[in-house]
Amino acid sequence: MVIPAESFVLDPSYEGTLQQQIQELVTEGILSGRLQPGERMPSSRRLSEQLGVSRITVTLAYTELVSNDFLRAEGRSGYFVSENAPRPPVFDIPDQATADSVDWTRAIGQRFSRYAPLVRPSDWRRYKFPFIYGQADATLFDHQNWRQCALKALGQRDFEAMTADYYERDDARLIEFITRHILPRRGIAARPQEVLLTLGAQNALWMAAQVLLTQRRTAAIENPCYPGLREILEPTRCKLDVVDVDAGGLPPEALSSEVDVVFTTASHQSPTNATMPVERRRALLARAAQDGFIIVEDDYEFEMSFARSPSPALKSLDQTGAVVYIGSFSKSVFPGLRLGYLVGSETFIREARALRGLVLRHPPGHIQRTVAYFLSLGHYDAQVRRMGTAYAERRAVMEAAIHEFGLDLAAPSNFGGSSFWMRAPEGVDTIDLAQRLREMGVLIEPGRAFFGPEDENNAFYRLAYSSIPKERITEGIGLIADALAA
Template structure:
């Protein structure tokens, strides 16, 4: 049977090259059972004329399908669906409308899905004024060199790194670069058995909390703090105590009795306060005297563009009391989901074993691509470019905020990619965010950053990592206008 040429059409919104689209159409037709073994494909000339494309494009697509065993070429007769082409399993699909007899909400208790999370629209990039945190800027990222590194990682020379199961190990090339280049910038000297790769900082914090905390232990969290951390710590069943931060971050003198203290010393989340060196030493002395462990989430340390970066707590630690968490999610891009833990070898050994119960290791190809990108100098060039861009945007933000009379609650003295804001008393920033979203402006309400027992609805975060420079003053003006309207409404 001949497959009619009318079965094929190009979708103008489809991703990929024309050759890839033809391949996809044929493969989907074979897998769905529409094209059966022995069916004859349209001629390359006929399909090219029908689709209005080059004949060589169709020929290349057919050749690729032959190499994948979807098609077979038979001399002058043309191309046919292969007798050994991949097929879908031959069993009937599940009927629609099947009733689930299990009450999974009762079985799971909705312990995880019921937790509140920071909400960001999936189409955030379509908004004109996206003041949201943690998203990559397409205009800054080095797509070309990342692609070249990915292609190199896909080559035959790196076949083992791409395809092998490392079991519980990590890519030695990436570990070596972290040990020799990334950690020394934070004043940290470590050995290979003191580093573990993770799926981002969130995964690192989860592993750490699972190992260090239980219902008999107490954890101290900064207030406000990263909402994801509070959710992670809550899962352990431990006692949680929130300690209010000041303009210099977490105050050691305010710490209650604790087993583990979590801190973001370099750039406090979300206020961006930078803990002074003397306070860092005081915190370490308290840890030694009172026998607690510190978990240091050192996010955004690369974005110190106002002053020189401070040494990490880990670099000042002389007793192995600091567990250090780092990530490439903010410095490269969030979708990479690649982070690391640095800690004494006995802790890393346990963390590696726990990680193995959930996943063996982060994907080998991702590790090797990142290793090449870092080792070839592209990472440092990207950091320099991003730091300069953020500095310009920060200046624009400061000027626009001052001009519009808005209030900065915490901006930090070293850099970062966001500002912590406070609205006037009548303003509920969750309502404000909804009204601004309708005007194309995205902000992050601050309630979820605080201890639920005393959450503030007046704070909000404005990030500048993903908004073009010319739109910053316009967006800040819209925020100020919306706040003024709220005040008038309340009055």
């Protein structure tokens, strides 16, 4: 039996190549049982006419399917579904109840779905004025060299690094580069056994909280702060000491005497961008030494300190080992990479490493080796310089537009970063404002999520310039000003 060419239809929204889509159509048909062993495929000419693609594209797809034993070729007779092709398992499935009879309100021990994450439209790129934070700008990313590093990591020489179970270890090349090149830029000296790779800063914060906190301990957090931190701390059932930040970030004198762990974003306070002065950093370290608490320093954006030289990390000033440092490649490479690191005393890292082993073993070896090549070959530094130059230009344009249209900066941002923390006029709800602006093609980030549930604060919003071309910034700020005036 010859399979009709009309059985195959291309999807215009498919993100891969035409050859890949043809392969996927055939494999899906075989795995679903729609295409049976021994059936003859349409000729490459007939299928190319049906799909509106070149004949060579179909031939290459068929050749790849033959190499994977989904199809077999028979001289001039054409291509047939292989008798050795994977077949779907056959089950005698009884009728299953459509209703869920489990009482999940009693079965679930802890609830996590009640947390309201920061919601950003998945199609944000189609908006003309995306003032949203934390997304990668394709025009600034080094696609070609990243691809070359990924291909290098896929090579035979790195087969072990790509395929092996590291158990609780990390890629030695990547750890070496972090300890010898990344951390010294923040004034931090660390041995390999004092560094642990994580699946981004979020994962690092979670592990720090799990290792350091119990329901009998107290954690101090900044207000406002990164929303994910509150969600991480709540399941630990620890007590919270919420400390309002000022123009210099977290004030040490406002900390409770009962605090056990302090979480801070000293270099770029999230979300206000305030930078903690060196004198205040020393005062915080002195309090830690006096009261015996641990400091978790989330240095999530230090590479973006392009406006001034970055202040030394808290970890670099630490003389007692009280600081656990968190770094990430999310802002400097791309957020989807999901790769960060913890730096701390060997005792702390030993516990964090054991915890990571229980949950996820280690970040994927291929990703680790690709990043190691990207860093060691100089591509990372080149990208950071390129991003810093572009961000500086966008920042200058946005700052000028903010002043031109009379918008209100809620906090100064003197060291760079990738956003401004804004205050709306009295009586304006920024959640409603964001919805109205979205209908105009403008995306902003309401500030409500950065405050605790007890603080009904809808007066702030964040404007980021990491994902918007500088040519559109002024027009977008003008639309925000018009919406506020209305």
